[in-house]
Amino acid sequence: MSCPILAGGPGAGMRGGALIAGSSQSVSERMRRILATVAPGLELAVVSTQAEAHFLLAARAFRVMLVGMDGPDGDGAALIRHVRQTCPQIEAIAMSETDDAGLVGSAIAAGAVGYLLTEADDAELAFLLRSIERGGAPVDPRVARRILGLLAASAQQPTPTAVEPLPAMGKPARGKPLLSPRELKVLRLIAQGWSTRQIAEAVSLSVNTIEFHAKNIFRKLCVKSRTQAVHQATQQGLFN
Structure with a gap:
């Protein structure tokens, strides 16, 4: 259909x-x-x-x-x-x-x-x-x-050595961080449930700039939503 x-x-x-x-x-x-x-x-x-x-x-x-x-x-x-x-x-x-x-x-x-x-x-x-x-x-x-609690619990479960971790999605070039320090800070605040306006006020940037960072984060992580971005970042250990 x-x-x-x-x-x-x-x-x-x-x-x-x-x-x-x-x-x-x-x-x-x-x-x-x-x-x-x-x-x-x-x-x-x-x-x-x-x-x-x-x-x-x-x-x-x-x-x-x-x-x-x-x-x-x-x-x-x-x-x-x-x-x-x-x-x-x-x-x-x-x-x-x-x-x-x-x-x-x-x-x-x-x-x-x-x-x-x-x-x-x-x-x-x-x-x-x-x-x-x-x-x-x-x-x-x-x-x-x-969601953060569920992801934390999932991250603590041992991964079988025979299973490869999720590879290609947003994998950075060797030696180069996937997200910039600013993007990672924005993503951490997104993970805490902050709105775009709250993040903008917290880091002294405009709402448009925060939305620009969010779009770059989604693109780099190959996701389409905040929830998926937090999940993917947790899977890749970006919050560690």
Whole structure:
């Protein structure tokens, strides 16, 4: 099943509309209301089953999709995987009520580029969603801490000697650091869940400059989101 393609590349924000596949009708309606405030005039659609989601994904072009991890049909991770495989241009953002380790881990593994906690208030959710317009990834700070914990636990597990580490993705030339000191500092703050504006204020640079550094980091690590960048950097030992 093919997916309609929108013009524009990464950082195109929410142009093209958003699809909401919430875990409940109340969550879906709340996210619809918040998105309507964040991006007035944005085309919004809500589905309650994976079959409805598959139909709309094949029939209409979307830029963003919010997916409840415990729905629709009780398996948000399966829907995120479907989106990544059939409509890779769509930014799939997971959401759940709490930062459950199992849900967070399955969302990241499925390919989510952001994670929202619906227990947050409307203002906080709206702030995170606005980062999409700047090409950012909306990740609740509590989820960011959870992700770092999962990555730390994974890094402590022994690696079989017969298995080669992930090689080519962003591998630097011999003797040359992959990331510059400035890029590494920005990435460390990203890993702590800081927003682009917070990072800019902390290092006394403009928001545009921080976004430029972030794009360079994504390019060098061969990733498309903040979550993936932190994961890849941890895998390569860049934070050591």
